[in-house]
Amino acid sequence: MSRDNRQNVKWVEGVRGVASFLVVVTHLSRAWDYPLFWPSDREGVPPRLLQLPILRLPWQGRIGVMMFAFLTGYVCAIKPLRQIKSGNTSGALTTIAKSAFRRPPRLVMPATIALIIAWIVAQLDGFGIATRCDSDWLRGTSVKLDGGLDVEIPRLFYEFQKSWITGMPAYDEHQWALLPLLKGAFLVYAVLFATCFMKTRMRIFTVFVLWAWYWCSPQLKTESFECMFLWGVLLNDIGGEPDFREWVNSRPKIRRAVQSFLIILGLYVGSFPEGHAQWAAWSRQLDSLNPYLFPMGADPTKRWSSIAFHLIVIGFWLSPSLQTIFSNKLFMWLGRNSFAVYLTHGTLLRVVLVRFIYGFSSAPFSVERPEKGDPIFHWIPRSQNWFVWAVAIPVWFAILYTVAHLWTTYVDSWCAKATKWIEETMFEQEENEKLGVAQLA
Structure with missing residues (x-):
């Protein structure tokens, strides 16, 4: 193995594609088969096949958003850490500054376009079937009009504001995760900035301590976001050390045993149900460990999913074979389109798929209004x-x-070009950009 600071990072794109697919699948489950989130349909009833441990993991989907958070930390740290390890600290600081500038428009612009499209669909009553169907979850997450355009146009601006303050726009509630992901990217940039002059081992130790601090916090979703962001930075930093990679790869049998154990264990504990854990022996056993592993007040369902992905991603990170699989063309294609899938699936679910399932007419909907009750x-x-x-x-x-x-081909590429234009307009050009490559040569 050549002794450089480069590691295989293509696999993270494939994992991103899997994450977006899991998010979509879990929303289908929430819409039409919510008991998949429980260990069985009712207490005392045998579980269905898809409610069994490990098999239930894709359908309950909490792990999908955590995968996005981990990948944000991992990807944001790739280039700065590579530059730091090569001694180009000034270049790393430049990268951090420019990446921090690009991140908001690269998230905000496509998300806003998706929000406007959802708003237009709502004005055309595109969500009409979803708001009247027999799925409680679909009705609760599908926007209902408050009035005419004199009300709805100001409401659009208000919902855009909510997207980046509370993270819950009514026209597309699935955008709720974008605000934590944006904040998480800046957490990563701040950590890299604060530790860029440290020795490698001290930087790794510092990031680990910060990760542990967030894990001990009972605040909502720290295990889903902050811990995942920092775990991505941590694995990227350790994996960028040639000595570590050589040490791991020189022990293939031990590595395979460890990665297999971690992945299987992660799949098992990640199966912890969203509700009614007492209905099955395996989930009761996991539930009994909650006081010993989690701070008081933490959400055990998200904590177990977080532990699961911590373990699973170490298994992927240690496995060249799995990295090769997730680096193939199919997974890379899924990964390239993952953000677009995330932005568009909510509207397409409530406009297209509901009409496939419920038909195109709202005539079956009616309301009885008894004199009493x-x-x-x-x-x-x-x-x-x-x-x-x-x-x-x-x-x-x-x-x-x-x-x-x-x-991805048209909208996202336009947003990328617009972001580049804004950057060139607002940033001072570096010396080599002013002189030109040819003159410098």
């Missing part, structure tokens, strides 16, 4: 024909990834 809502029933589901979901996935590919 609350109104009785008769929601639009879902199709009971299994063939409809077997055709609708694959066709919808094909539409989703086609739209995502077009989004």
